[in-house]
């Protein structure tokens with residue numbers, strides 16, 4: 001046990017030293033991301049060849065674009081090609097800074113804050129953070145289905161009401177976010193168009209194993225949607241003031257929602273429905289990596305840039 005802790009401590013200190021350095025110096029940042037992406041053996045992102053070399057000046061310096069040459073397809077490339085960094089002129093040290101801040105603060109970090117810290121324009125900072133959230137988003141098709149004891153619930157988040165009428169009609173400014181959480185495990189969350197048995201069941205089918213046991217509140221949409229689960233379905237009646245009955249609670253999923261809400265209102269202030277799914281992905285990512293340290297969480301996020309592209313248009317339009 002003690003030996004394992006020593007190992008983890010050592011590993012942690014290496015990463016925790018490398019990240020601040022990568023946030024200050026462009027060369028260090030590029031090499032940090034190259035190491036994370038290629039693990040010491042660079043690959044041409046265009047043809048997959050490993051016959052590649054860094055382009056250096058006569059004095060052995062790398063140029064300002066940190067180019068590589070591929071001896072097979074004869075083209076040049078950088079570590080940005082084929083990732084969320086492609087088509088961005090934002091320096092790599094600022095990308096590293098954004099990843100580090102998003103992964104090390106519990107409630108997330110706003111574009112306004114990143115703009116102040118880095119000197120990027122607000123618009124560029126918003127773009128940067130949306131791309132980082134996009135990288136953090138789990139790939140629904142490959143992520144494992146939740147099992148054993150699974151709690152499901154929905155909440156309403158987003159746009160603060162501008163006047164009392166909107167407060168009464170919360171559906172008009174807030175959007176429903178649906179989440180399923182495995183007790184002691186992972187969460188899957190996303191905004192849904194509307195809350196009813198059909199939408200809820202569709203998400204449950206996508207994320208939850210058939211033999212899991214489902215815990216929800218007594219809302220009517222769960223009565224039908226919860227039927228196919230072989231492990232059973234237990235409900236807790238919130239309206240009767242019943243929050244915990246035996247193991248039938250939805251405290252875990254409510255804990256996740258309170259994290260989202262504190263972030264939404266404390267950090268981001270206003271989030272449009274259009275981008276809500278990106279913020280939800282960010283909270284999901286942090287929750288699912290809550291047992292690792294900030295350094296490892298940052299590495300995990302940066303490593304998920306592979307094969308992901310998000311155009312500027314998709315973010316600002």
Ligand SMILES: [Zn+2]
Pocket residue numbers: 044045046047048049070071072073074075
């Ligand atoms: Zn090539």
